[in-house]
Amino acid sequence: MKGIENIINMNPEDRYLYFIRKITDFEEVWGLYNEGWATATNEENQQIVLFWPEKQFAVLCAENILSSYEAKAINLTQFMETWLPGMIKDNAFPGIFYIPNGKGIVLEPEQVLIDINQELKQY
Template sequence: MNNKEFEAVIKLPANIRYEYFIKKVADYEEVWALYDDGFVTASDEKGNKILPFFPKKEFAQNYAKLEWANCKPITIELDDFINKWLPGMEKDEIKPAIFPVDNKFAVIEYELLLRDLENELENY
């Protein structure tokens, strides 16, 4: 990814970054998260526990700042994300925060995220 594309994508609104996330995750069949003695979690403004996910390593690295500066991007295979992660997160009541930039992100319901991923994967 070139720097011009990177800069353009991180300036997009959260809903458009969500669409970008769905397409790139389906293209590369992987999801990125941040890890440091466990996967990074946070809370949204409603107090929900969230776990941020990214479409590419570069975006995860960009988010690893300040209190998460020691975190490393780690890849999750898309099949594992769909079949293990999302059901486990739903059980544990941890919401997926899709493609955060600064403090702007889309917190998505599991069923919607799963449906959108499956619909996109049908194109392949």
């Protein structure tokens, strides 16, 4: 449990880097699903789709306000070829690695795609 706590206590930028490394290692991204994927909105009322690097972190966030949601894996290839391009088209944003009682980092989907591709080049 100590490892999880250390990761949650990282700042959002470091959690994002952790996210990129983990999803490229395990080739999957985690979301929360219940008749639709868990989302949030920002001040401009834009849709933010929530993603985590590992099941345990998604489950941790589901314990409170998203308790009716279940963690569900998304294949990395599908995330890169379908999800992120779809978010670009829909003007939605990936919300990366939100934590209980805290925010994650929200980036342009294009930036997330670039960062994943750069990480994959190292393999």
